[in-house]
Amino acid sequence: MFEKEIEAMLRSNGASLVGFSCVESAPSPDYPEFKYAVTIARKMSDTVIETIDGRPTMSYFQHYRITNTKLDLLALCVVDFIEERGFRALPVAASQSTPYAKGEYRGIFPHKTGALLSGLGYIGKNGLLITEEFGPRVRFATVLTDMPLKAQRPMINDGCGACLICKNACPAGAITGENYVVGAERGSVIDAKKCSDHMKTYNDVGRGAVCGICVAVCPKGKNKAKKG
Ligand code: SF4
Ligand code: SF4
Numbered sequence: 091m092f093e094k095e096i097e098a099m100l101r102s103n104g105a106s107l108v109g110f111s112c113v114e115s116a117p118s119p120d121y122p123e124f125k126y127a128v129t130i131a132r133k134m135s136d137t138v139i140e141t142i143d144g145r146p147t148m149s150y151f152q153h154y155r156i157t158n159t160k161l162d163l164l165a166l167c168v169v170d171f172i173e174e175r176g177f178r179a180l181p182v183a184a185s186q187s188t189p190y191a192k193g194e195y196r197g198i199f200p201h202k203t204g205a206l207l208s209g210l211g212y213i214g215k216n217g218l219l220i221t222e223e224f225g226p227r228v229r230f231a232t233v234l235t236d237m238p239l240k241a242q243r244p245m246i247n248d249g250c251g252a253c254l255i256c257k258n259a260c261p262a263g264a265i266t267g268e269n270y271v272v273g274a275e276r277g278s279v280i281d282a283k284k285c286s287d288h289m290k291t292y293n294d295v296g297r298g299a300v301c302g303i304c305v306a307v308c309p310k311g312k313n314k315a316k317k318g
Pocket of ligand 2: 217249250253254255307310
């Protein structure tokens with residue numbers, strides 16, 4: 091019943107997309123008591139993404155960081171909104187590289203799960219959420235909650251078809267080239283360790299925390315940028 095208010099508040103403060111889902115079928119392993127999720131998406135700048143040419147740039151690293159910060163602030167607004175109405179709300183940071191998860195390559199809750207279940211997009215061969223509006227040029231934050239939310243419908247996954255552009259562009263060889271099937275392990279499409287290890291080779295760009303090549307080359311995002 092609060093979905094419209096939450097969405098209006100988020101959009102007026104700079105969210106690009108907002109999704110609501112029931113995550114009972116795929117809860118956070120750490121906090122399974124939260125059955126609902128608010129997914130907040132923020133579009134990344136096309137101009138900044140296009141500075142990535144075979145390797146990440148400082149512009150991309152800085153934009154990535156500030157986008158995460160913006161998303162975390164938007165999540166904070168949702169937490170306040172929900173708690174003021176007597177429910178519990180747990181923010182899941184846009185970037186989840188927490189020490190406890192070191193070596194595990196997972197966070198508290200995958201943003202992609204909430205985004206997928208709320209119909210914001212489908213999971214592409216690059217392992218990223220591909221949105222209708224912006225392709226993979228978006229970042230996410232999530233708020234897990236016990237506030238009952240009316241879930242939106244998942245999108246029909248039209249997949250990437252025969253496209254292999256990101257697989258061929260990935261310098262780490264981390265992308266398998268398989269289409270993602272709902273419920274499959276993430277490893278079926280992307281080797282998270284290879285990806286993470288490769289990012290560390292860019293230690294001159296934000297000490298090796300970003301890459302973004304598979305975001306920049308994806309035609310789903312590029313086509314949108316041209317239209318815009
Ligand atoms: S972020 Fe870079 S290393 Fe990781 S999958 Fe994409 S292109 Fe490959
Ligand atoms: S580059 Fe092609 S295969 Fe990779 S995510 Fe984009 S559409 Fe899918």
